Amino acid sequence: MIICAGRNETFNFAKEMGVGLIESAINLTRQCLFDKPEFLLFIGSAGSYGNHKIFDIVESKRAANIELSFLEDNSYTPLDNVLESENKMVRNDTIINSSNYISKNFELSKNFNEYGIGAENMEFYSILQVAKEFEIPVAGIFVITNYTNENAHEDFLKNHKEAMEKLTSYLLEKQIIK
Template sequence: MIICAGKSEQFDFAMPVGVGMMEVAINLTRLCEAKKPDYILFVGTAGSYGEKKIFDIIESKTAANIENSFFTGGSYSPLDNVVTSVMDVSRETIVNSSNYITTDKKMGPYYTAQNVHIENMEFFAVMKVAQFYKISAGGIFCVTNYCDENAHEDFEKNQKEAMKRLDVYVKERAQK
């Protein structure tokens, strides 16, 4: 099953499941209850914490839910906030998810030091639902912006091109 966020990010090969973690959790759970897929592939855009470049395409099977305040000592979580579909993730790019977009460039090094290189609002929810139903899952992302003060403006400027590149990448990958 190939899914995407929806609204401004839709593909002819993917089913939209919602924007943000809550919509995805609800809608993907409904889909899995109706007919459990063998595999879930999420396709969408992402922001870079600094090392990944605009229009880089990244594949990942690991998601985290880390808030910026964790790195500054302003919060902690008793929950398991990293989920993966594979065992050895030593070189895997971890995708962070939050319902908030990072606009403070100073936060990037904190994330990249933990091998968290991009953020996407939906991926953690995708991976948690997949984990609950014991379904293998992964994601393919195209970077639209850096996580800085221009994040939203750059996202809007680059989203259409990123969507085109994702469309081509996923379709070519399916042919292999």
């Protein structure tokens, strides 16, 4: 099953799960309880921590839930904050970080690269967490819409339409959709 966030990020071939960690977890859990899919492919946009360029396509089977405060040693968590799905559905280009907040401090957020985390998407960590609970293979394919800097939102809005077209073309080229 191909899934996406929703709201302004929709596709006619993907089921919407909600925006952010909470909405996507609730809706995907409901989906799995009533009609468990054989696999999950999450598609959407991502912000780059600097190593990926605008409109790059990034594939991943790994997600993290690490806040910016962790990078400054101002927080910790007793939870497992990096997840990986064992499958061969996609390449494993980078770890995708998820938070309900969008990073705007590039000098701080670029440090995620030191941990192998190359981009952020608001939903992917919760998608992996739910898939793990239901033992469903999961992967993500993302298109970079912005860098995690002070222009993140404006660049996201400016690049979003073209990015979604490039993502759809990539899925067609890879014969993931027809």
